[in-house]
Amino acid sequence: MSIFRLGELFCGPGGLALGAITATIGNPDYKIIHQWANDYDKDIF
Numbered sequence: 001m002s003i004f005r006l007g008e009l010f011c012g013p014g015g016l017a018l019g020a021i022t023a024t025i026g027n028p029d030y031k032i033i034h035q036w037a038n039d040y041d042k043d044i045f
Helices: 015-022
Strands: 002-009 030-038
16 A cells, blocks of 8 residues: 655645545555645734
8 A cells, every 4th residue: 555645845734634624536556645734824923
């Protein structure tokens, strides 16, 4: 099995991660795992 790890910079609401983990790849030998995310918003500090 091949596992692809997804990382996101400036991820916002997480649309890329949601799309990646719910995507139908069509081959059970491949899997995508959301590994990490990073975002910066000055209003949260």
